[in-house]
Amino acid sequence: MTEPRIVVCVKVVPKPEEVRVDPQTRLLERANARAEINPPDMNALEMALTLKDRLSGTVEILSMGPPYFEPVLRVGLGMGADHIHLLSDRAFGGADTLATTYTLAHGIERLRSVDIVLCGEESSDGATGQVPQGLAEWLNWPQLTLVTELEIDMERHVARGQRSIKGGYEILEVPLPCVVSVKTASNEPRFMDFRLKAQAASPGRMKVWDAAALKTDVNHTGLAGSPTRVSGLASAASRERKRERLTGTSEEIIKALIEVIRNSVM
Amino acid sequence: MVDSLIHPHEAKPEIWVYLEHEGGNLQTVSLEILGKGRQLADEMGWPLCGLLLGEHVVHLAAQVFEHGADRAWVVEHPLLGSFTIDAYAAATFQTVMKGKPSVLLFGATPDGRDLAARLAVRLRTGLNADCTDLRIKRESGVLVSEVSGFGGGVLALIEMPDHRPQMATVRPGVFPVPGSMPGSQGETISVRVDLSPQMIKTRIIERHTSSTIDLTRVPVLVAGGRGVGPDFTDLEQLAHLLGGDVGATRPPVDAGYIERERQVGQTGVGCSPELAICCGISGAFHFVVGIEKAETVIAINSDPEAPIFDYADYCVVGDIHKVLPDLVQALQAARELTHD
Amino acid sequence: MSDDAVLLNDELWERLLELTGGDVALCYQCGECTAACPWGMVREKGLPVRLVLRQAQLGIENTGAELWLCTTCGLCQATCPRGVDIPAVFRALRQLAWEQNRVEKGLPSMLWSLYWNSNPWSQPPSTRSAWAGNLNLETFDPARHEVLLYVGCTSSYNRRAQKIARALVTLLQKAGVSFGYLGDDEPCCGESALSIGNQPYFEEIAAHTSQVFIEKGITRLMTISPHCYDVFKNHYQEVPPGWQPLHYTQYLAELVDQDRLVFPHPLDFQVTYQDPCYLGRLNEEYEAPRRILKALPGIELVEMTDNRQAGLCCGGGGGRMWLETPASERFAELRVAQALNTGADHLVTACPFCLSCLEDSASALSRALPVLDIAELAVQAIGERS
Structure with missing residues (x-):
C-alpha cells in the first residue's frame, strides 16, 4: 500500500492582541507584533501528523509569506513535519483570498502527486475561512470542511471525515486528492520533540519558491489578482471589560439586562 | 488585473440572497439577510431576489416573498435533495451566470461559507467574509462590507469596485429578523440546471444532528457556578431563549449537577460567544480564562466583592434565583410582543 | 508469549539511569514511598510509587496515567531510606513519555x-x-x-x-x-x-x-x-x-531581623501555616515564613498535624495545576480539614499554587476559612490594605 503525501497549509500571523490600528494614519501596525503559527493551522498540522503516525508517508508544510517567516515555520518541523515550502515573492504581497488560493494552488500543482491538503478552519488575522474551499476550487478537487476526525484509505484512494454542521455532524467521503479544513480546537497539537527540533534547523529542510519557480501569472497574484480593497480601518471597541454596575429597582435591572442582551445578540 | 466572469457593465442592479432552509422553513440567518437586503434594495431602488435550491422547494417561495423579496429564483433538481458542495456549487454557478446579480449574499454558516468561497473562485470575484454590516454606495452601486479581524480587535471596510457579483457572507445574528408580511406576492423564476451524478464527488455516509455538546462555538453561553445550586433549569431556559447553551464552573460539575463536557475554563473548554452570562460564579482564574474571548460578559452574583465582576462588562449584584426567573419571564414577554 | 509477559527494554533502562543520574538503581523496593504518598489518602489504590520504580529498574515502559499524578511534593523522597530522588525519576519517565507523544491532555x-x-x-x-x-x-x-x-x-x-x-x-x-x-x-x-x-x-x-x-x-x-x-x-x-x-x-x-520592616498595627487572628513543598521540603526553608508570622503582633500560629518536613501538598505541583483532579481526590480538601481542626481562623501560605488550590477547597466549606498569603497578612499588620 502506498503511503500518503500530505500537505498542510500554514499561515504565520501576528499575535492578534498586539496588532493596532494607528488612529492617525489609519494603517495597521503589525511590525512589532510577535509572530506565531495561526492557531487553527496547528490543529491541521496535528491531524496530518496523526495520519502520518498511523500510515507513514510525509507531511509537508506549504506557506506563503516573506522569508522572515522561516523560524516560525520551522516549529512545524520540530513537531514532525518533513519539509517546508515557502512561496515567497514581492509579487505575492497584498493578496486577498482569490489571489492567495491561486498562488497556493500553483504551489500544490508544482509539488505534484499530493494526496491530500489540510488547512486550518480560518486564520486568526483575516478570519475569512475561505482558503480551503478556494484552494479546492482552483485545483478542481473535492473538499471536506470543518472536519473533526479524518481517515485516509490509500487502497480505495478516499478520505472520510466527520464534518461539523449545525447541531451535529455528518460523515462524508470524497475521492483523493482532496482539500480538508480542520475544525479549530478539534485536537490538541503535540509539542515539539526536541530531538526533531535540533534537526529542524537544517537548511535542506526548506525550499523557497518565487513567482518564476511557480510559473504564476502576475495578473493573478498579490494585489493585482485581488478583487477586494480595504477602504477603511478602525480599532474595534476596547476589549477591556467595562465593569459597569447595573443598579436600580429589580425592574430597572431586568430592563437594562435585556438592553445589553439585545445589543449583543439580538 | 484579473477579470470576473461577469463584467461590471453586464451585471444587473439586483441583490440576491442565497436561502438556507430546513424542514420546510427558511433558516433564521436567511431571514435576517432578507431583512437587511430589503433595506439596501429600497435605498438603491433595486429588486431583492431570493435564491432557493433543493429537490422540492418551490412552495417555500411564499415565505421568501413574505420576508420582503420581489423575486424568487427557484432551482429544483433530484441531486439537490441534500447539500453536497459539488451539486450546490454547480447549480448556484449556473443560476448566477443566468441572472448576473450585482450583489450576492450568503449566511456565514458551514454550508453558506463553503458554497460562497468555492463559488467566488469559480466566478473570479471577491468575497467578504463574516460581515457585520453592509451598505451600498448610492452613486456607484459598490457594496461596502464591514468585517472584523485579529480576534475582533480590528474592523475593516472592504469593497470590490471592479468585480461582479459582489459577494459577502453575513454573520448570523447581526441583523434583526424582519417582520413577515403575509400574503405578499412576487415573481417566481424557475431555473433548469444541468447536473449529473458524475459531478457529485461527495458521498454522505451518515448525518447526526442534535445531542452533541459543543460550547466552543455557541453564540450565547449561560454559565453557572456554585451559587446556582443543583438546579440548572433557569439557566437552560435562558440559554434556550437566546439560542445558546449552558456551561459551568468546576464546582457544579464536581457535584454532578451538570455534565463534565460543560465545564468551561483552563481544564474545560474555551468559548468565544457573542455573549456570556455568568450566574453565581465567583470568578476563579481557572474559569475566567475560558470566557476571555467572549464579546460581552454579564455577571450576576450576590457577593458584591466577587472577582467575576472584574471580568465582566455588566455587573448585577443580586440573587440569581430571583434575577434569572425575572429575566426569563421578561424575555418571553418581549418575544410574544414582537411575534404578535 | 503469554498475555502477561512484559517486554524488558535495556535501552530504556540505560536512558533512565542516565536521566536520573543512576538514582533509580538505588531503590531496594521497601515501599516506604508508596506508603508516604498522599495519593494513598484520596484514592483507594493510591499512587504505586514502589511499582513505578520497580518497572523503571526493569526497563518496563510506563505510560500509564499514574505517571502524571505525582505532584513532585517530595514526601516520598523524604522518607526513602536510600535517598532516591523520586520526583526526578518521575520527571525522567515523563520525559520518555514526551518523546513518545504519550502525555496527558492539556x-x-x-x-x-x-x-x-x-x-x-x-x-x-x-x-x-x-x-x-x-x-x-x-x-x-x-x-x-x-x-x-x-x-x-x-x-x-x-x-x-x-x-x-x-x-x-x-x-x-x-x-x-x-x-x-x-x-x-x-x-x-x-x-x-x-x-x-x-x-x-x-x-x-x-x-x-x-x-x-x-x-x-x-x-x-x-x-x-x-x-x-x-x-x-x-x-x-x-x-x-x-x-x-x-x-x-x-x-x-x-x-524583619534588621528592623527595616516593622508591624505597628496589631491584628487579632489565630492562623495556621501551609508549608509549600517547594519552599519547605524541597529547599528546607521552614523558618523564614514562621519568623515573619511571629513578628506580626496579635498573630498566633497554630500548627497543623502535618507540618514542616511532613507538610501535606496542596496538589498543585508537578503540572497538576493544568490537569483536572476529581473533587474527592484533592489533597487541598484534606489540608483544609486539617486547618479547620487547628481552630485557626485563617489559613496562610506562601505560594500562589497553594493559595489557589486551598482557596478553592476552602470555598466549598460551610464555615468560612479565609486563605491568605503571608504577604497579604503582613500588609494588614503595617496598617495598610493590600
Missing part, C-alpha cells in the same frame, strides 16, 4: 503557551505587567536597586495571585527597599516545563532566562512563587556570578 497546550506567550496561562505577553498598573514600579537597574522582584507568571496574570504581588510591593516600599522589576520583559522561569518532564525545553528556557539575567546585571532576586525559587536555585546550569535567588519570605525575614 499539557502540550500549556507548553505551547510557554512557547508563544512566555507564560503557561495562555495570556498575552504584552499584558504581563498590567497587574502593576499605577504602582509606578521601576525597571530594574543594577546601579540603583539592591534586589529584583521576580513576579513570575502566576502572580502576573492570576488576579487572585496579583494581590500577593501588590501586597509584597507595599511591604518593600514600606521597608524602604530599593528594588526593580522587569515589567513585560520578565522571562518565565520554566518550572512548569521541568515539572512535567520536558527537560530539553526547560533547559532552553533556562538558558534564555539566565542570559536575560546576566545581561541585565541581576544577581540578587526574590521570587513570589517557591516554584520559581526552586528552579533558580537548583536547576539553572548557567547563572550570573554572585547568583543569589531568594524566596520573598526569606527576604522579608531578613528585613
Whole structure:
C-alpha cells in the first residue's frame, strides 16, 4: 500500500492582541507584533501528523509569506513535519483570498502527486475561512470542511471525515486528492520533540519558491489578482471589560439586562 | 488585473440572497439577510431576489416573498435533495451566470461559507467574509462590507469596485429578523440546471444532528457556578431563549449537577460567544480564562466583592434565583410582543 | 508469549539511569514511598510509587496515567531510606513519555503557551505587567536597586495571585527597599516545563532566562512563587556570578531581623501555616515564613498535624495545576480539614499554587476559612490594605 503525501497549509500571523490600528494614519501596525503559527493551522498540522503516525508517508508544510517567516515555520518541523515550502515573492504581497488560493494552488500543482491538503478552519488575522474551499476550487478537487476526525484509505484512494454542521455532524467521503479544513480546537497539537527540533534547523529542510519557480501569472497574484480593497480601518471597541454596575429597582435591572442582551445578540 | 466572469457593465442592479432552509422553513440567518437586503434594495431602488435550491422547494417561495423579496429564483433538481458542495456549487454557478446579480449574499454558516468561497473562485470575484454590516454606495452601486479581524480587535471596510457579483457572507445574528408580511406576492423564476451524478464527488455516509455538546462555538453561553445550586433549569431556559447553551464552573460539575463536557475554563473548554452570562460564579482564574474571548460578559452574583465582576462588562449584584426567573419571564414577554 | 509477559527494554533502562543520574538503581523496593504518598489518602489504590520504580529498574515502559499524578511534593523522597530522588525519576519517565507523544491532555497546550506567550496561562505577553498598573514600579537597574522582584507568571496574570504581588510591593516600599522589576520583559522561569518532564525545553528556557539575567546585571532576586525559587536555585546550569535567588519570605525575614520592616498595627487572628513543598521540603526553608508570622503582633500560629518536613501538598505541583483532579481526590480538601481542626481562623501560605488550590477547597466549606498569603497578612499588620 502506498503511503500518503500530505500537505498542510500554514499561515504565520501576528499575535492578534498586539496588532493596532494607528488612529492617525489609519494603517495597521503589525511590525512589532510577535509572530506565531495561526492557531487553527496547528490543529491541521496535528491531524496530518496523526495520519502520518498511523500510515507513514510525509507531511509537508506549504506557506506563503516573506522569508522572515522561516523560524516560525520551522516549529512545524520540530513537531514532525518533513519539509517546508515557502512561496515567497514581492509579487505575492497584498493578496486577498482569490489571489492567495491561486498562488497556493500553483504551489500544490508544482509539488505534484499530493494526496491530500489540510488547512486550518480560518486564520486568526483575516478570519475569512475561505482558503480551503478556494484552494479546492482552483485545483478542481473535492473538499471536506470543518472536519473533526479524518481517515485516509490509500487502497480505495478516499478520505472520510466527520464534518461539523449545525447541531451535529455528518460523515462524508470524497475521492483523493482532496482539500480538508480542520475544525479549530478539534485536537490538541503535540509539542515539539526536541530531538526533531535540533534537526529542524537544517537548511535542506526548506525550499523557497518565487513567482518564476511557480510559473504564476502576475495578473493573478498579490494585489493585482485581488478583487477586494480595504477602504477603511478602525480599532474595534476596547476589549477591556467595562465593569459597569447595573443598579436600580429589580425592574430597572431586568430592563437594562435585556438592553445589553439585545445589543449583543439580538 | 484579473477579470470576473461577469463584467461590471453586464451585471444587473439586483441583490440576491442565497436561502438556507430546513424542514420546510427558511433558516433564521436567511431571514435576517432578507431583512437587511430589503433595506439596501429600497435605498438603491433595486429588486431583492431570493435564491432557493433543493429537490422540492418551490412552495417555500411564499415565505421568501413574505420576508420582503420581489423575486424568487427557484432551482429544483433530484441531486439537490441534500447539500453536497459539488451539486450546490454547480447549480448556484449556473443560476448566477443566468441572472448576473450585482450583489450576492450568503449566511456565514458551514454550508453558506463553503458554497460562497468555492463559488467566488469559480466566478473570479471577491468575497467578504463574516460581515457585520453592509451598505451600498448610492452613486456607484459598490457594496461596502464591514468585517472584523485579529480576534475582533480590528474592523475593516472592504469593497470590490471592479468585480461582479459582489459577494459577502453575513454573520448570523447581526441583523434583526424582519417582520413577515403575509400574503405578499412576487415573481417566481424557475431555473433548469444541468447536473449529473458524475459531478457529485461527495458521498454522505451518515448525518447526526442534535445531542452533541459543543460550547466552543455557541453564540450565547449561560454559565453557572456554585451559587446556582443543583438546579440548572433557569439557566437552560435562558440559554434556550437566546439560542445558546449552558456551561459551568468546576464546582457544579464536581457535584454532578451538570455534565463534565460543560465545564468551561483552563481544564474545560474555551468559548468565544457573542455573549456570556455568568450566574453565581465567583470568578476563579481557572474559569475566567475560558470566557476571555467572549464579546460581552454579564455577571450576576450576590457577593458584591466577587472577582467575576472584574471580568465582566455588566455587573448585577443580586440573587440569581430571583434575577434569572425575572429575566426569563421578561424575555418571553418581549418575544410574544414582537411575534404578535 | 503469554498475555502477561512484559517486554524488558535495556535501552530504556540505560536512558533512565542516565536521566536520573543512576538514582533509580538505588531503590531496594521497601515501599516506604508508596506508603508516604498522599495519593494513598484520596484514592483507594493510591499512587504505586514502589511499582513505578520497580518497572523503571526493569526497563518496563510506563505510560500509564499514574505517571502524571505525582505532584513532585517530595514526601516520598523524604522518607526513602536510600535517598532516591523520586520526583526526578518521575520527571525522567515523563520525559520518555514526551518523546513518545504519550502525555496527558492539556499539557502540550500549556507548553505551547510557554512557547508563544512566555507564560503557561495562555495570556498575552504584552499584558504581563498590567497587574502593576499605577504602582509606578521601576525597571530594574543594577546601579540603583539592591534586589529584583521576580513576579513570575502566576502572580502576573492570576488576579487572585496579583494581590500577593501588590501586597509584597507595599511591604518593600514600606521597608524602604530599593528594588526593580522587569515589567513585560520578565522571562518565565520554566518550572512548569521541568515539572512535567520536558527537560530539553526547560533547559532552553533556562538558558534564555539566565542570559536575560546576566545581561541585565541581576544577581540578587526574590521570587513570589517557591516554584520559581526552586528552579533558580537548583536547576539553572548557567547563572550570573554572585547568583543569589531568594524566596520573598526569606527576604522579608531578613528585613524583619534588621528592623527595616516593622508591624505597628496589631491584628487579632489565630492562623495556621501551609508549608509549600517547594519552599519547605524541597529547599528546607521552614523558618523564614514562621519568623515573619511571629513578628506580626496579635498573630498566633497554630500548627497543623502535618507540618514542616511532613507538610501535606496542596496538589498543585508537578503540572497538576493544568490537569483536572476529581473533587474527592484533592489533597487541598484534606489540608483544609486539617486547618479547620487547628481552630485557626485563617489559613496562610506562601505560594500562589497553594493559595489557589486551598482557596478553592476552602470555598466549598460551610464555615468560612479565609486563605491568605503571608504577604497579604503582613500588609494588614503595617496598617495598610493590600
